[in-house]
Amino acid sequence: MSTENEHDDADIRALLHETAAGISTHGSLDEIKERIVTENSPRRWVLPTLAAAAAMALVVGGIGYLLRDDDSSTAPPAASPTDGASGVPAETDVSVWYAGATRAGHGLFTETHPVASVDGRPDLERAVQLAVSGEPHDPDYRTLWPGGVSVTDVGFSGGSGEAGTINVSLDGPVASRPAGMSEQDALLAVSALVRTAQAVAADAPQADSPVAFLVDGAETATVLGLAGDTFGPGEDDEVMAPVQVLTPTDGATVPAGSLTVTGVAAAFEANLNWELLVGGDAVVANGFATAAECCTLSPYSFQITDLAPGSYTLVVHDVDESGGEGGGGINQDSKEIVVE
Amino acid sequence: MIALKEERTIDADAALEELYASHYAGLVRLAVLLLRDQGLAEDVVQDSFIAVHGKWRRIDQGNAPAYLRQTVVNRCRSALRHRSVVARHRPEPPPDDAGADESVLRHERREAVLAALAQLPTRQREVLVLRHYLDLTEREIAGTLNISQGAVKSHASRASAALRNHLAGLLEENR
Numbered sequence: 116m117s118t119e120n121e122h123d124d125a126d127i128r129a130l131l132h133e134t135a136a137g138i139s140t141h142g143s144l145d146e147i148k149e150r151i152v153t154e155n156s157p158r159r160w161v162l163p164t165l166a167a168a169a170a171m172a173l174v175v176g177g178i179g180y181l182l183r184d185d186d187s188s189t190a191p192p193a194a195s196p197t198d199g200a201s202g203v204p205a206e207t208d209v210s211v212w213y214a215g216a217t218r219a220g221h222g223l224f225t226e227t228h229p230v231a232s233v234d235g236r237p238d239l240e241r242a243v244q245l246a247v248s249g250e251p252h253d254p255d256y257r258t259l260w261p262g263g264v265s266v267t268d269v270g271f272s273g274g275s276g277e278a279g280t281i282n283v284s285l286d287g288p289v290a291s292r293p294a295g296m297s298e299q300d301a302l303l304a305v306s307a308l309v310r311t312a313q314a315v316a317a318d319a320p321q322a323d324s325p326v327a328f329l330v331d332g333a334e335t336a337t338v339l340g341l342a343g344d345t346f347g348p349g350e351d352d353e354v355m356a357p358v359q360v361l362t363p364t365d366g367a368t369v370p371a372g373s374l375t376v377t378g379v380a381a382a383f384e385a386n387l388n389w390e391l392l393v394g395g396d397a398v399v400a401n402g403f404a405t406a407a408e409c410c411t412l413s414p415y416s417f418q419i420t421d422l423a424p425g426s427y428t429l430v431v432h433d434v435d436e437s438g439g440e441g442g443g444g445i446n447q448d449s450k451e452i453v454v455e
Numbered sequence: 456m457i458a459l460k461e462e463r464t465i466d467a468d469a470a471l472e473e474l475y476a477s478h479y480a481g482l483v484r485l486a487v488l489l490l491r492d493q494g495l496a497e498d499v500v501q502d503s504f505i506a507v508h509g510k511w512r513r514i515d516q517g518n519a520p521a522y523l524r525q526t527v528v529n530r531c532r533s534a535l536r537h538r539s540v541v542a543r544h545r546p547e548p549p550p551d552d553a554g555a556d557e558s559v560l561r562h563e564r565r566e567a568v569l570a571a572l573a574q575l576p577t578r579q580r581e582v583l584v585l586r587h588y589l590d591l592t593e594r595e596i597a598g599t600l601n602i603s604q605g606a607v608k609s610h611a612s613r614a615s616a617a618l619r620n621h622l623a624g625l626l627e628e629n630r
Binding site for chain 2: 124126127128129130131132133134135137138139140141142144146147148150151154298299302305306309325341342343344345346347348349350352353354383384409410411
């Protein structure tokens with residue numbers, strides 16, 4: 116925590132003003148007026164045409180940068196073998212991303228789902244299909260992709276890093292954005308798919324590569340109405356739900372006694388509250404937890420002790436930053452659990 | 456600030472002209488500080504002017520500059536999310552026209568500050584820029600970002616500490 120006072124920030128203020136003064140501003144009032152006249156329909160993102168060299172370099176060279184998941188502490192394990200000795204076809208648990216409600220629209224949540232493995236590797240196509248049309252364990256989550264979309268192929272091209280791509284072929288109505296879907300939801304739908312594909316492909320040289328789409332067997336200019344050549348996972352803090360419970364999972368049966376809850380959260384002052392409810396509203400236990408870091412997605416865990424058999428709802432949530440002033444509400448994740 | 460308070464009947468086109476004259480350049484600079492991308496910043500600011508023009512009859516016209524500012528900050532946040540998911544292979548960038556007649560050193564300083572800002576968590580960056588570039592009060596920042604004044608203080612002090620860390624050299628030169 117800083118102990119700098121207002122006075123000491125004069126140097127930062129000076130530096131920001133100096134920086135701002137050096138930024139040239141293009142555009143004109145006429146340009147805006149012209150757009151007001153010509154744009155009566157909701158408009159999509161227009162790519163910047165005037166850009167400073169540095170800004171462009173960031174974007175052009177930034178594909179690799181944007182895709183690197185450099186915060187591995189928050190990434191759930193990509194794939195772990197379950198049981199190879201049972202004689203049934205081997206399955207592997209993979210991480211699949213779904214959307215759920217947050218204080219500000221939707222955010223992504225991570226779940227673990229088993230998929231068949233082929234030659235010891237999880238079935239990539241099946242995992243991506245789960246992200247597109249699978250049923251989440253948690254009934255509060257859902258896929259944002261429209262219905263009737265099938266994943267027909269997932270492959271790789273190019274080498275590792277910026278040069279490579281993960282190629283996902285989809286059949287269905289996915290080139291344009293379905294009526295009623297917001298741009299933010301389209302971004303989250305794509306991010307969920309990209310994150311799932313990249314996590315399952317963790318061993319491949321192209322694991323960090325962006326995803327290129329083929330729709331109905333052909334190249335496409337847009338996916339869910341988003342114009343792009345390739346698509347990345349997005350920054351955690353931009354797309355992930357701010358409060359998530361990773362274990363226990365929804366519907367899990369756990370032994371009586373003590374239960375360790377784990378998850379990730381991006382919370383103000385890193386503070387989280389939890390409650391254990393019976394019958395949906397009676398609080399039988401509650402407490403606090405602290406994430407490893409403030410304000411950015413980081414892991415947390417806490418223990419619930421003296422757990423008696425029964426059915427419970429576990430709720431983990433952050434604290435309303437506005438103190439109720441803004442009517443902002445909270446971010447939360449809840450799990451139904453059975454204690455035996 | 457422009458005095459729109461007493462002129463309730465001002466029409467959307469006239470308001471657009473006044474708002475543009477007083478605020479366009481400052482808002483583009485604000486958006487560049489938040490986004491580190493000149494072209495995207497101009498798009499966001501122009502979109503915001505168009506949105507305010509379209510909603511002119513329905514907004515609190517006396518607070519139009521604050522409303523416009525809030526629109527820009529919110530749209531910058533959305534644009535960051537968009538940029539982090541969608542990648543396009545863009546043509547080679549045009550030469551930086553602003554760099555032609557300014558010293559290389561100055562250009563490098565600016566890039567260093569923008570890079571350091573880009574490393575901050577979104578909220579911290581927003582609070583820092585609203586406070587030190589736009590010189591808003593804690594109360595105004597809280598209103599713009601819809602967070603408490605306590606949260607503004609906390610984000611501001613973390614942001615200052617982090618920026619001081621990233622830019623120790625530059626801040627030293629300025630003394």
